[in-house]
Amino acid sequence: MKAVELIRTRIPYSEFAFAELVLWRLPKPIEGSLHRFKYRLVYVVLGECVLRYDNEAGKGDHRHVAGKEAAYAFTTPEQLIADFQNDIARWNHENRNP
Numbered sequence: 001m002k003a004v005e006l007i008r009t010r011i012p013y014s015e016f017a018f019a020e021l022v023l024w025r026l027p028k029p030i031e032g033s034l035h036r037f038k039y040r041l042v043y044v045v046l047g048e049c050v051l052r053y054d055n056e057a058g059k060g061d062h063r064h065v066a067g068k069e070a071a072y073a074f075t076t077p078e079q080l081i082a083d084f085q086n087d088i089a090r091w092n093h094e095n096r097n098p
Helices: 077-094
Strands: 004-012 017-025 037-045 048-054 062-065 068-071
Touching: 017 077, 037 077, 048 077, 062 077
Parallel strands: none
Antiparallel strands: 004 017, 017 037, 037 048, 048 062, 062 068
């Protein structure tokens, strides 16, 4: 089985912000992950990546928020996207101008 691209999309949130989601199903897990998915989800505001979920080889599942990296407990692609969208909503709420 070859790697299969499941999602590659860019979602505009505003004139200044967008999300980009890339998700692949792999024939076997990459080093550091127990599942057969490879992903990169980013949220960019004013040209700066403010939120990123990924599982680069050797590092396993993790996310970057506010310049800090933390482990992420991957369960399903659907939950991954839901968690990412929830973090986008939280980031937008916490960083809005009064």
